[in-house]
Amino acid sequence: MARVYLALVYGFLYLPMAVLVAYSFNPSKYATRWEGWTLDWYRNLALDEGLKQAALHSLAIAGLAASLGTVVGTLGAVGLYRYRFRGRALAQGLLLVGMMSPDIVVGVSLLVLFIALRVELGFWTLLLAHTGFCLPFVVVTVLSRLQGFDRGLIEAAQDLGAGEAAALARVVVPLCLPAIAAGWLLSFTLSLDDVVVSFFVTGPEFEVLPLRIYSMVRLGVKPEVNALASLLFALSLLLVSLSQWLLHRGPR
Amino acid sequence: MRTQPPAFAYFLPLWLTLFTLLPLLMVAAVSLMRRDESGLIAPVFTLANYARLLDPLYLRVFGHSLALAALATVLCLLVGYPFAYLLSRVRAGWRPALLTLVIVPFWTNSLARVYAMRGLLAAKGPVNALLLALGWIDEPVRLLYTGPAVAIGLVYVLLPFMVLPLYSSFEKLDHRLIEAARDLGAGRFATFWRVIVPLTAPGIAAGSLLVFLPALGMFYVTDVLGGARGLLVGNFLKDQFLDARDWPFGAAASVLVIALLFVCLALYGRVRGGVGHG
Numbered sequence: 001m002a003r004v005y006l007a008l009v010y011g012f013l014y015l016p017m018a019v020l021v022a023y024s025f026n027p028s029k030y031a032t033r034w035e036g037w038t039l040d041w042y043r044n045l046a047l048d049e050g051l052k053q054a055a056l057h058s059l060a061i062a063g064l065a066a067s068l069g070t071v072v073g074t075l076g077a078v079g080l081y082r083y084r085f086r087g088r089a090l091a092q093g094l095l096l097v098g099m100m101s102p103d104i105v106v107g108v109s110l111l112v113l114f115i116a117l118r119v120e121l122g123f124w125t126l127l128l129a130h131t132g133f134c135l136p137f138v139v140v141t142v143l144s145r146l147q148g149f150d151r152g153l154i155e156a157a158q159d160l161g162a163g164e165a166a167a168l169a170r171v172v173v174p175l176c177l178p179a180i181a182a183g184w185l186l187s188f189t190l191s192l193d194d195v196v197v198s199f200f201v202t203g204p205e206f207e208v209l210p211l212r213i214y215s216m217v218r219l220g221v222k223p224e225v226n227a228l229a230s231l232l233f234a235l236s237l238l239l240v241s242l243s244q245w246l247l248h249r250g251p252r
Numbered sequence: 253m254r255t256q257p258p259a260f261a262y263f264l265p266l267w268l269t270l271f272t273l274l275p276l277l278m279v280a281a282v283s284l285m286r287r288d289e290s291g292l293i294a295p296v297f298t299l300a301n302y303a304r305l306l307d308p309l310y311l312r313v314f315g316h317s318l319a320l321a322a323l324a325t326v327l328c329l330l331v332g333y334p335f336a337y338l339l340s341r342v343r344a345g346w347r348p349a350l351l352t353l354v355i356v357p358f359w360t361n362s363l364a365r366v367y368a369m370r371g372l373l374a375a376k377g378p379v380n381a382l383l384l385a386l387g388w389i390d391e392p393v394r395l396l397y398t399g400p401a402v403a404i405g406l407v408y409v410l411l412p413f414m415v416l417p418l419y420s421s422f423e424k425l426d427h428r429l430i431e432a433a434r435d436l437g438a439g440r441f442a443t444f445w446r447v448i449v450p451l452t453a454p455g456i457a458a459g460s461l462l463v464f465l466p467a468l469g470m471f472y473v474t475d476v477l478g479g480a481r482g483l484l485v486g487n488f489l490k491d492q493f494l495d496a497r498d499w500p501f502g503a504a505a506s507v508l509v510i511a512l513l514f515v516c517l518a519l520y521g522r523v524r525g526g527v528g529h530g
Contacts, residue, residue, distance in 0.1 A: 076264030104469025
């Protein structure tokens, strides 16, 4: 019974993706029946310049936003863990709000902010927005790692003559490295996944991959989308495996 | 002893104030202003935007969206609760692999996943083909562009967000408490309802929040599977901000969503606070 139920739910989660991957190799444009194998849709993707541009934009935004979010988030987590300061409670409250806010609220409110500040929509607004929604997840990941390890290690370092900065750089950060790396990967994925926030804060000049897919999907059924979605699926398989490996090795 | 925290400690509160708090306050401010003739915002105080939201037309959008998000949450809970429980009882050797299989969809581009569901539900897709082959129907039934299609899409995209917090609740569950309940004479149902459910309440609350709140805004799910316009608050906000360009009115609707967010967070705080640290 238990096994059947587990299998059914996994089937629900994976069947649509499996069918989509199969379609991506099907030469029939209308996906009605199986007509053998083809790599045409993947070839079309490779030849689509606009798509390549959007993919590069997405990778750049995801890489930069994940890195910026990881730096700010790691420093933020260390700050929350080590010190009592004005604004600490505010930061904790806003972290929860930031994590739980529906994307649509984040998108709308950042659009209002950027327009009011007269910032031109495009690369920078996307970067700031993506960094913003990644940030709380990095803080939470790193903070839970910090709370899991022995405070005595920091005190030992300081007893041995390490100053505050040396203790941070030589003890705290290395111990958190798996969590920091996992936070970066999660941020990278969140950024590649986002449709809603990007939809509001991007300009006409700067197209990212999810928005490109969105417009392809809305224009009608294109078998290239199957190939593209299959590639994204493969990428997330790779990234998840990497992050699981990072989080589950070494002492927690 | 440390007396003065280093400058970097202030960086996070500063960032969050600038990019989380300030934008929300600005939305609230815009919602109290008027749209002027040139499509811009006139700095005049008014409550007219909120009055307009009381129009049955807009109330219906909100009602529909809330109902759909609630339906998706309940379905995710019904499917995810036993699933997370069984997952926590799987032999330890198998667990990491099975857990990874839950995390992969969570990390996969959700638009790609919604699109995959569209392929499954299409008129000439596998679901219709299967129903035809089984002889349950005589011609393909319309599955796409229906309310149930949107609900299925939301459940499909958001199920991992329900399962993961539930799983971590079940993982922490002390099974001696269940044995104790049974020893003290509790039946199966009483054990479930009075011991297991309260102990996993933080997971139920977290999972429900992570499904309910995003479900209000995912306009691309209705775009790809639903067809019908104005089904979710998300579609409505998108239209007001980007098509109709009536920002004050859109902002007023956003304020309602933000208010809902704070109500949910307050309820969540009570559940977590009520059961101790879970």
